[in-house]
Amino acid sequence: MPFLDRLQRWAGERPDSTAVVVEGQRLGWEELRDAAARRVPAAPAVSVLSEENSLHFAAAFAAGVAGERQCAVLDPTWPQQLQDSITERIAETFRRAAPVTGHGRTDALTDELTDGPPDAPFLIGLTSGTTSVPKAFTRTRRSWQVSFDASIEFFGLTPEDRTLAPGPLAASLNLYALAECLYAGSEFHTLPKFDVGDVHAAVSHDGITRLVLIPTMLRLLSERGLAGGVDASGIRSIICAGSKLDARTLDAARRWAPNATIFEYYGASELSFVAGAGLQPGQQPRLGGTGIGRPFPGVELRILDGSGSPVPDGSDGNVCVRSGMVSDGYLWGDDGQALQCFDGWYTVGDQGYLSGGTLHLLGRRSDMIITAGTNVYPHEVELALASVPGVASAVAAGLADDLRGQRVVAAVVPSHGGVTAMQLKAGVEDVLARDKRPLEYFALTELPLTDRGKLSRQLLLDWITGHDPRARRLG
Template sequence: MPFLDRLNRWADERPDEPAVVCGTERLSWSELRAQASALAASGEATVVLRQGNGTDFAVRWAAGVAEERECAVLDPSWPEEVAAPVQERCADRLPEHSASARLRDGDPASAFLIGLTSGTTALPKGFRRSRASWQRSFAASAEHFGLAPQDRVLAPGPLSASLNLYALSECLHAGATFVTLPRFDVAAARAAISGHGVTRLVLVPTMLRVLAERGPAGGADASGVSTIVCAGQKLDPGTLAAARRWAPRAMIWEYYGAAELGFVAARCHPAGEAVPEAASDAGTAVGTAFPGVELAVLDDDGAPLPEGTAGTVAVRSELVCDGYLWGDDGRAFGRLGGMATVRDRGVLRDGRLHVLGRAAEMINSGGHNVYPHEVEEALAVVPGVAGVVVVGLPDGARGQRIVAGILPTRHGGPDRLRLRAGLEGRLAPAKRPQQYLELQELPLTAAGKLSRSLLRDWILEGDPRARPLG
């Protein structure tokens, strides 16, 4: 892994300075090295990491990728029926026992990570990354976003998410102090910002918005924060305005990318910049191509489209993953015209990329990629549900909100409370609908297939066939 040699350097040069902080837990650089070295040398299995935030996560992550080791990082909030098959697939591709290893980087060409992302079924897809891809990415992102050893970086989200796992690893590479929380909490995040002298935030826009708008009464602003990095969804004007008031001196970056592609495009909002109107064309722009990334919009045959014409967003870069290990349904990561894509739709205008949406109807809600089919499967088993259709609709705070249309059985359907209760243990909280509608009939095409686009039309037009569920 490309941060272990650098971790050893920081432990030699700054042994007593904080490396990782989580709540009341703290590890200095020398302590992190000592604990990770001992774990790597012990031979204890570290191939699957499935745990919540804490300093031990950093220890196990560092040990799990020592030398030629490879590690899979699972979301601890997944229900067991999702986690178990993922672990089985990881076990098929990883050694049963971890050989003793030294805490140092392995061959750049070797794989170090089995990353996981949602698929069109309830089973997350698995993809593999080489050490070299993140090594190049660290160098590019630290320079582009201005990360330095003196920075103290707060990433308050789950470390199992790719945004935060990368932020942790980037800090270990750059020598910056990484700060996180046992779980996201507005008051705890604000206390961490002031208590640890945080200079940078890495988070999704929904977290930024609640931090900026719903802090404790009389809470201090974030005037000491110099940089905010947002990803996972488009930074909407309301969130940007709130962040401007709360962190008036911060340079706010938003970037568009994917776990499979790495960085694709980035946009900077300097302090004092006017916030764009929600309906303006600039509001869809996610920035220009990231350094070292060749960006294009292609037609269905893989040919480049002229500026101003919508098509499939594709990239050519050294930051792209090695490909899927399982779950490749042809609707997400793949190759088109010799370039890599996750099938997002977009358009280039004056060299800036505007992302228009997901081609495969994937919903991006609060920084989480959600496929309608997996939500539908979970709701279909709730008593009283005869049919279900799930769509994503625009939402200023979340990017998109998840809307479920429920067709009740002849004997009556469940109310919202019963639907929510029925999803407990079946679906991760981030993937549960924020809105429920009662359907008078299922939206069907002429061929009798379910039509999500038709349901969207019913909702937007106020069609009586889709009414709010009581």
């Protein structure tokens, strides 16, 4: 049962209370239940949902997972050709698995707004879109119920909270937040699209107590909120996913929302929640470190090498998980490396180590720099640089070197006032071991990003070797 039985419960217990709000438009629990129930009879066995954030989205998603139905949620900003390719791939996969009749319906489908069997898949998840078809995996209803129970306990979500997730519901972070609130009986807010002014208005006027978002959004909201005098004192928790918060973002968020516990966590779409920590109001953070926190409730962690053998405490290797939240595996796109299993322990290839029960996350093995026999993870270098005053953002990479194999280079986007190479060198001395420190520093006019907004270390190297004016060497 993911959340439909709970939706029925809240509709019966408090029908007129608000369930979902999208830019001031609201649906009560009874209205949401009825809107979803009306759509169930026409919902196919496997549906594809691709649309902007709306009240209709919430009802359509609920209907799309009723009974034994399965639903795939696509990003509506993906090219139409890519969406069509995914839709056809899904249809073909399920045609081979179980022939259907009519408009994609099977005789086993019910017309009731009820949850299907706990161990049956209900969600077809997709990795982030690229120019090729992304990988697709499935999740069971039970796995999401276990995830809900763990995240509600870890984040302290209550029915009195008002959660605002301003990003697209097509993203797993926000889709999960919607379903989590429906399960917990907690009010969920979103916007048709992310807009700083609209988020500030919601925080000021809608009694938002909880934010779910990515670090770049948090920095924008915090810095502009401080400049504009937007009162965020009513926010009690901020849940941030995507990457560890840098010093500038964390400082701005602490000042803008002084009463909020700021949660950072590590997870993956295929693994769900893994480990995290909450920084309480007034608590001093440890800047520049790689520690992400302790395991979520119900999660066991191990660090295993490439053959599945345990490594000594403090040594790095594959971050492996055993929990009831892990996905079923892939419908397509599995190359044998994306989700590996070592005797019941699952990993997506992220590297890290355990120290005193805390998980330290280093990054993907494919990003690793090998310099003079030392393994260096760019993520570790970037976190250290992000804690240096005068740095707005940082990126590190390995540049080919005849003597060392690769040498560590780093580039920063300076904040107001700028920063020198000497300041950067001094800033990482107490954080990074000598053989992990960058040998060259560059100042950037902008971050090297792909056309989909993802950080590209290869693009940084191209700028450096091509003497691109966007990357200026710091003496």
